[in-house]
Amino acid sequence: MACSIEKVYISEDPEFTTQMKxxxxxxxxxxxxxxxxxxxxxxxxKVFPNS
Known part of the structure; x- marks a missing residue:
């Protein structure tokens, strides 16, 4: 099964990073x-409202 990534979003918010972990x-x-x-x-x- 192949996977294709079309977009990547980046956040510098440490709380967001902790929540994703x-x-x-x-x-x-x-x-x-x-x-x-x-x-x-x-x-x-909430973090990426325009996505």
Whole structure:
């Protein structure tokens, strides 16, 4: 399965970086992705509102 990246967004906000690491840790720990998807999407919309 090939993956194509079309856009990359960058944030210097340390709180955002910490939150993204927390999401990754939760997924690695086996928490269902469905459980955090809406929360993750809301954060992305707040940080990158024009995307």
């Amino acid at each position: 927390d999401y990754a840790d939760r997924v690695r720990a086996g928490e269902p992705v469905e459980g955090i998807f809406d929360e993750f999407s809301d954060v992305i919309r």
